[in-house]
Every structure is written in C-alpha cells, then in structure tokens.
Amino acid sequence: WAQTADGSPWIGVSCQTQGADLWWPVKDHPSDRPDSLAISITVPKGLVAASNGKLLGTRERNEKTTFDWFLSTPINPYNVTVNIAPYVTISDTYISTAGDSVETTFWVLPEDEAKGKELFPQFIEQMRFYEEMLGPYAFRDEKYGIVHTPYLGMEHQTIIAYGAGFKDGALFGQHSDYDDLMHHELGHEWWGNLVSVADWKDFWIHEGITTYMQALFTEQRRGMDAYFANMQYFSTMIDNRQPLAPRESRSAGQMYQGRDVYYKGASVLHTLRYLVGDERFFTILRRFAYPDPKMEAITDGSSMRYSSTEEFRNIAEKHGEMSLDWFFEVYMYQPELPELVSMVQGDNLILEWVTPGNLTFNMPVEVVVNDISAKITFIDNKAVVPISVTGDYEIDPNHWVLRKKR
Numbered sequence: 412w413a414q415t416a417d418g419s420p421w422i423g424v425s426c427q428t429q430g431a432d433l434w435w436p437v438k439d440h441p442s443d444r445p446d447s448l449a450i451s452i453t454v455p456k457g458l459v460a461a462s463n464g465k466l467l468g469t470r471e472r473n474e475k476t477t478f479d480w481f482l483s484t485p486i487n488p489y490n491v492t493v494n495i496a497p498y499v500t501i502s503d504t505y506i507s508t509a510g511d512s513v514e515t516t517f518w519v520l521p522e523d524e525a526k527g528k529e530l531f532p533q534f535i536e537q538m539r540f541y542e543e544m545l546g547p548y549a550f551r552d553e554k555y556g557i558v559h560t561p562y563l564g565m566e567h568q569t570i571i572a573y574g575a576g577f578k579d580g581a582l583f584g585q586h587s588d589y590d591d592l593m594h595h596e597l598g599h600e601w602w603g604n605l606v607s608v609a610d611w612k613d614f615w616i617h618e619g620i621t622t623y624m625q626a627l628f629t630e631q632r633r634g635m636d637a638y639f640a641n642m643q644y645f646s647t648m649i650d651n652r653q654p655l656a657p658r659e660s661r662s663a664g665q666m667y668q669g670r671d672v673y674y675k676g677a678s679v680l681h682t683l684r685y686l687v688g689d690e691r692f693f694t695i696l697r698r699f700a701y702p703d704p705k706m707e708a709i710t711d712g713s714s715m716r717y718s719s720t721e722e723f724r725n726i727a728e729k730h731g732e733m734s735l736d737w738f739f740e741v742y743m744y745q746p747e748l749p750e751l752v753s754m755v756q757g758d759n760l761i762l763e764w765v766t767p768g769n770l771t772f773n774m775p776v777e778v779v780v781n782d783i784s785a786k787i788t789f790i791d792n793k794a795v796v797p798i799s800v801t802g803d804y805e806i807d808p809n810h811w812v813l814r815k816k817r
C-alpha cells in the first residue's frame with residue numbers, strides 16, 4: 412500500500428514465499444493450479460486496476476469502476492495479483508517469432524510516463540531474445556503485460572511487476588547494461604510459468620535457468636568475454652549449504668535460504684554447456700521449454716507443464732547425447748563442490764577430481780599448454796596432460812567448470 416506523487420493510492424500484491432492463501436481462499440500448492448480465473452476489482456473512479464489475463468470490460472456505478480479480468484490459462488496461485496493506481500498505459504502490438512500478434516501493455520504511473528516510454532523498447536527487445544532462444548511466449552492469446560509496482564518485481568503471469576526505478580542493472584550493477592530486473596521477471600514466463608516445478612525442491616529450474624538467461628543476454632549484447640565475466644560474478648555468490656535439488660520435498664521458504672537456486676543453478680548450466688557443447692546445449696534449453704516442437708504453436712498457455720530436475724536430466728541426456736547421472740549426483744543432489752587437484756610429475760600434469768564419497772566425476776577440463784588449448788578427458792576421475800619441458804600450463808582459464816576454489 413503506497414502512494415503516488417499526488418497522494419493517490421498505489422497498491423500491489425506479491426506473495427510467493429508467504430503463499431497466496433494469505434489473501435484469497437486457495438489450494439496453495441505448486442503441483443495443482445486453477446485452470447482459469449475471473450478477477451473483478453472495484454476501485455474509486457479515476458483509479459485503474461490491472462491484473463492477469465485479458466480485460467473483458469469495465470463497469471461504472473456510484474463513482475466506482477469495476478475492472479473485469481479473465482485469465483483462461485492455468486496459473487500458479489502465487490502469480491495471481493491485483494495492481495491499483497491512477498495508471499496510464501503504453502501499448503503496442505508485438506509480433507511473436509511464431510507470427511502471432513501479442514498485445515503488449517505497460518501500466519505506468521502518470522508521473523513516470525516519459526520514463527516508461529523510454530524503457531518500453533527494452534521490453535520488446537527482451538521478449539524477442541527469449542522467444543529466439545527458447546521458443547514463443549506461451550501466453551500470446553492473453554497479453555504481454557507489465558505493471559509499475561511499489562516493490563522491486565515479480566513474475567506475475569501476463570502482468571509482470573516492475574519496480575526497478577527505470578534503472579539498468581538494478582540486480583547486478585555494472586555487470587548489466589540493460590534492465591536486468593525486467594529481464595529476470597520476463598524469463599519466468601518460460602521458467603516458472605510455462606515450465607513449473609511441482610515441488611519447491613526443484614526451484615532452481617525457475618530461478619537458476621532464468622538467472623543463466625541473463626548471462627546469455629549479456630553474451631548476445633557484448634560477447635563472450637562479458638559472458639565469462641558475468642558467470643564469474645555469479646559464481647562468487649554460491650553457498651553450497653544444501654543440495655541444489657534436494658531429493659525430498661521442500662517449501663518455498665526453505666529453498667530461498669541462500670542464493671544457490673539462482674547462482675549455483677546458473678553456474679551448473681554454464682558447466683553443462685561446456686560439457687555437451689553449444690549446439691546440444693541450446694537444443695536442451697529449447698526442448699526443456701517445449702519438449703515437443705509442436706507445443707510451440709499453442710497460443711493459449713495450455714502448453715504449460717509441471718517439471719522436475721529428473722525431467723531436465725532426461726531431456727539433457729537425450730539432446731546432450733550422453734549419460735549425465737554422474738553430473739547430477741555431484742552438482743544437484745549433494746551440496747559440496749568437486750575439487751580439482753593438480754600436480755606436476757616430470758613432464759606431466761596429473762589431474763584428479765576429488766568428490767564427496769568418491770563420487771564418479773569424469774568432467775572434462777580445458778587445459779592450455781604453450782598457448783594450445785585442449786579439452787582433457789578423465790577416466791576414473793583422473794587425467795594426465797603432457798606439458799613438455801617449459802612446464803607452461805593453465806587449467807580452465809575461462810572458468811567453465813564449477814568447482815571448489817582453493
């Protein structure tokens with residue numbers, strides 16, 4: 412409950428960790444969603460109420476206006492929201508990569524309309540990035556909505572909460588030369604709203620993949636060096652206190668402890684990309700969003716599905732064309748990072764992966780010897796690299812492989 416510059420009400424709702432049952436009667440579990448929602452909001456005349464789905468119409472009575480919204484797609488209860496203020500709207504029609512027209516609207520406070528107009532092209536640019544990378548926006552029949560909120564942000568389906576103050580880099584400072592808060596919340600329309608976890612234990616799928624998408628956006632804008640710098644920055648925020656994807660059921664609050672669902676999730680994807688190579692990796696991402704390419708043609712959001720770390724592994728194994736149980740055992744199901752121990756013996760560099768419980772971990776590593784780079788393969792967690800008489804070598808110069816730092 413906030414106020415605008417002229418003292419008008421400015422109201423928003425966000426409740427992911429507390430639960431939607433805080434404000435409406437609901438079976439509040441991520442594994443079961445309402446199929447559709449009718450939301451009617453009555454406000455004093457002059458105020459505007461923006462919500463999920465499509466606006467069916469407005470009704471006036473006794474100096475009050477009722478806004479009737481209808482969402483025809485399944486939705487996570489925590490994504491249901493109302494937003495009230497004397498909003499003005501900035502609108503355009505976005506043409507999806509699938510060819511469909513998507514009504515795009517930003518509800519913004521009147522005092523920030525000019526800033527809203529300046530920011531709007533970024534909303535379009537970011538939407539195109541996601542569609543090209545992952546397949547079409549799933550809720551094309553409803554709208555691409557963004558609403559100015561008195562709190563930082565939230566991925567409310569078809570009505571993204573935006574409160575980053577029209578400043579680039581609200582999340583990652585100098586690592587982002589774009590509106591990274593908006594980019595993060597929009598990413599959840601794929602990772603969270605199209606692909607949803609049925610249990611919070613797999614929450615990294617929402618936050619980790621979305622966070623990784625930001626490094627990919629940086630790469631697209633500023634190249635590989637900026638991407639590597641972005642990933643290095645993410646890796647400094649990893650705690651390793653609990654498994655990234657615990658095997659047992661968890662609450663949202665439990666999974667929000669620490670930041671691993673964001674930054675370790677992103678870092679594991681970065682390592683997976685190195686392991687399987689770019690072509691396979693980007694196929695994995697797209698087929699995890701839409702396992703069947705035919706699903707990409709669906710415009711009404713019914714392409715949404717429940718997913719899990721296990722499903723991700725199956726898709727990664729299929730399109731990565733390799734067995735990945737060892738990779739998931741080490742990075743997902745237990746907290747500790749693997750350690751790469753190195754030792755020079757004569758003309759050889761001896762490398763060994765040390766893992767908790769001696770888990771098998773034959774993760775290849777880039778080694779540069781006399782300016783020549785090679786992807787070194789491991790057997791029984793060990794590798795031997797000839798380094799010749801100069802003894803000049805560098806291990807994993809681009810930090811592709813997530814591991815314990817000494």
Ligand SMILES: [Zn+2]
Nearest residue numbers: 595599618621
């Ligand atoms: Zn998020």
